Amino acid sequence: MNGSLRIGVLALQGAFREHVQMLEGLGAEVVEVRLPEELAGLDGLVIPGGESTTIMRLAHSYGLAEAIRAFQGAIFGTCAGMIVLDRDHLGLADLEVERNAYGRQVRSFEADVELAGEKRPLHGVFIRSPRIHDAGAGVEVLGELDGEPVLVREGRLLLASFHPELTDDSRVHELFLEMVEHTSRPVSGLSLIPTH
Amino acid sequence: MGTACEGDFAETRGYTPTVAEYGTLRVKTGLAEMLKGGVIMDVVDADQARIAEEAGACAVMALERVPADIRRDGGVARMSDPQRIREIQEAVSIPVMAKCRIGHFAEAQILQELEVDYIDESEVLTPADVEHHVDKWLYTVPFVCGATNLGEALRRISEGAAMIRTKGEAGTGDIVNAVTHMRAVFGAIRSLQALRGDELHAAAKDHRAPFELIRWVAENGRLPVVTFTAGGIATPADASLCMQLGADGVFVGSGIFKSGRDPLDDRDGWADDVARRARAIVEATTHFEDAKVLADVSSGLGQPMVGISASTLPDDERLEVRGW
Numbered sequence: 180m181n182g183s184l185r186i187g188v189l190a191l192q193g194a195f196r197e198h199v200q201m202l203e204g205l206g207a208e209v210v211e212v213r214l215p216e217e218l219a220g221l222d223g224l225v226i227p228g229g230e231s232t233t234i235m236r237l238a239h240s241y242g243l244a245e246a247i248r249a250f251q252g253a254i255f256g257t258c259a260g261m262i263v264l265d266r267d268h269l270g271l272a273d274l275e276v277e278r279n280a281y282g283r284q285v286r287s288f289e290a291d292v293e294l295a296g297e298k299r300p301l302h303g304v305f306i307r308s309p310r311i312h313d314a315g316a317g318v319e320v321l322g323e324l325d326g327e328p329v330l331v332r333e334g335r336l337l338l339a340s341f342h343p344e345l346t347d348d349s350r351v352h353e354l355f356l357e358m359v360e361h362t363s364r365p366v367s368g369l370s371l372i373p374t375h
Numbered sequence: 376m377g378t379a380c381e382g383d384f385a386e387t388r389g390y391t392p393t394v395a396e397y398g399t400l401r402v403k404t405g406l407a408e409m410l411k412g413g414v415i416m417d418v419v420d421a422d423q424a425r426i427a428e429e430a431g432a433c434a435v436m437a438l439e440r441v442p443a444d445i446r447r448d449g450g451v452a453r454m455s456d457p458q459r460i461r462e463i464q465e466a467v468s469i470p471v472m473a474k475c476r477i478g479h480f481a482e483a484q485i486l487q488e489l490e491v492d493y494i495d496e497s498e499v500l501t502p503a504d505v506e507h508h509v510d511k512w513l514y515t516v517p518f519v520c521g522a523t524n525l526g527e528a529l530r531r532i533s534e535g536a537a538m539i540r541t542k543g544e545a546g547t548g549d550i551v552n553a554v555t556h557m558r559a560v561f562g563a564i565r566s567l568q569a570l571r572g573d574e575l576h577a578a579a580k581d582h583r584a585p586f587e588l589i590r591w592v593a594e595n596g597r598l599p600v601v602t603f604t605a606g607g608i609a610t611p612a613d614a615s616l617c618m619q620l621g622a623d624g625v626f627v628g629s630g631i632f633k634s635g636r637d638p639l640d641d642r643d644g645w646a647d648d649v650a651r652r653a654r655a656i657v658e659a660t661t662h663f664e665d666a667k668v669l670a671d672v673s674s675g676l677g678q679p680m681v682g683i684s685a686s687t688l689p690d691d692e693r694l695e696v697r698g699w
Contacts, residue, residue: 190412193410233469289401
């Protein structure tokens, strides 16, 4: 089903290679995005983990920040990517996010994330991760750690405070491709949870 | 779950997950994965750290003196003063790395206590041990180590390094040794890929590296950890060259803060010059294959660091040979 989807991965800085590999493994056609014109013709966009200050600086230099605001397809932000999309940055996601909320690198950790409607947890890698402190009414929780939201959806946006691209479990990326398909070619009956 | 988010989570601030694993190899190498495509800048104090963060550095490296000054002043180069490191940590939100001397595990213990985000066991400082490196598996904080060839990189990885940087020749502004070391590491990887399985045992012996790591590299065509380049990067073109040769990102030391107008004559002019050069190197590292962007960002940067030709250095002043 994903064969014809064209997904861009923002490749300004960070762990973009892992997203490219994961999405290609799922049958998507993937392009690296560094300049605004490279967003043309894409069905979806991934904003990877990295340093959000660096990514924002580079996004502003070549007009990419504005182009991402105008982009109509589904967007998946992981870690720094979630920060880039929040109220204080690009303002696309109705979220207030605290950077490095667990502390410095010695407080980075791995833990199992509970997924809505799923028996099998998702192993999450949290690296100097942000935390969601406030979310608007349109934000839906898809994954929790100790009762806190770590994977959420808001319309065409999917946001994770951890790194699904650093494990072999592709369920979150599969969900994203499903969202991309329904955003770019709307049909009825989109399930709200990963379908596995 | 699966319902609307219920708003404010601020009251749970500062909590620790009930079941979590810390300091795992995946968490250590994972931070390096997040730094890829970025520039890590050497800084000696909080002011330089702010300039670096503002310019788009993905991390800063705290050290006592930049390599060009270590070269000029001579003497023993050691870990930075912990107070300086704390000031840098307070000044910026990006990761803060710091250097310890090769084999100086007490400096490493102190840096872990300070909660630096990465420890660089670095040949730029004066080695504390001429035979042994730090046993990096013992730490929660990840380590980056220098290497000049594949065997050296794999020996550091077997000691627990979670990131490698090719050494180059720090503090010279001369890119030649960085190129030599990258070609040595990446070329050796390509050669391994051409070997039969039974030939890898002899290759492990030749490289003086563990067989399991040699086999992994032969199968995967890369090092098992992120590999940055360092030593002699002074211009946006230098950064692009390193990225095109296969680096995952670059370290820049003296090349930024030793460039521009003389800070003693014109402090503000110097600050403008270094900030502009730092931003240009960040952009060149991202757009490393785009010659149009590279031409733009390389224009009008002022005086690059004067530098020293690495081939004129006497043997006892070459830092690349430190590490065993």
